[in-house]
Amino acid sequence: MNQWTLKPAGILAIHPILPVLVVDSVAQAVAVGNALIEGGHSVLEVTLRTPVALDAITELRRIFPDVLVGAGTVLNTSDYDQAIKAGAQFAVSPGQTEVLLHHARNQTIPFIPGVASASEIMLALAHGYTCLKFFPAEASGGVAVLKAFGGPFPQVRFCPSGGITAANVQDYLALSNVPAVSGSWMVSDVAI
Template identity: 50%
Template sequence: MNAKDLLSLSPVLPVVVLHDAEQAVPVAHALRDGGVRVMELTLRTDAALEAIRRVASEVPDVVVGAGTVISPDQAKQAADAGAAFLVTPGATDTLLDAAVETRLPLLPGASTVSEAMRLAERGFDTLKFFPAEASGGPAALSAIGGPLPQLRFCPTGGITPTNAPRYLALPNVGCVGGTWLTPADALAARDYARIETLAREASALTAEARTT
């Protein structure tokens, strides 16, 4: 699997923040049962690496990756934990070098034309657009597609069920990333049925966006 393949796994990439690794497998099952077979577990909590290990070993039909990778050590730790891909909010040379060493598909973050051009010079053609809404939203991504039509994006940051279709309608967007599929209150209540419903609704929403 390469980064372009990653964007085709699902129209929506759930961005998941877990404080309890025990929830990793039930959340993965709920997303899968709702039609979403990929998830990004962010390295913002102490439970994240163990959560990645559990999904990678116990739910093989869900592709689990590590998000919010901001250091070389985190890139290696995520790979060792079984992550199938890495996502970074931005891109420094040191971080890019470490991520490339893992040989995992990488979605490096960019928010400007210059950042996207720099990543393209390094051989990356599939990027994360972050923070999407704060960086100009669909209009900005559409404009970037003019001079850089070869690049594909997963916009993340401020994406909601309401604005997701506007992103997915763009030719340079492969999928969107969002936290709304696993809201904090649903996780706190261990309401996995709600997560499954949100995943199913998100899949239908994004599928509709691609056909309109």
């Protein structure tokens, strides 16, 4: 896939579950990535919450060139730029700022900003973003809120994250405005 033409909607359409990796070593990232790929996943998100995250992105891209590898927990423009340097093919944030929304529009990789309210959705729409991370999903009202957002925001597609589990994932995926869910629940510390 060509990262320069890939759009957020295309990323979310690849697989209904986007695994989020929080890794403590590059070797761990490769092992978990390999297991997920063998399980049928072709899109991975590595959070920038550990010191090895950027190196993990670089190594996952090198070892698995046919897999889309993105950077999560992108909080500012520096995170965004470092993710690009590491080889990330998309960036995801738990929220948004005017500065980050503007910066991402001028970069070479797609951005999926986070929202938790109607006002934040409107801000993202004003900047041209229609694929959004709904975070923290369960704490922000979950399925009921996403259903409600469907009325005033029919053009928006959400990737809920935060509180998604094996027990509720199908409830989210049943919504017409949710092409995919993300989270670390399927690659928890216990599983790793």
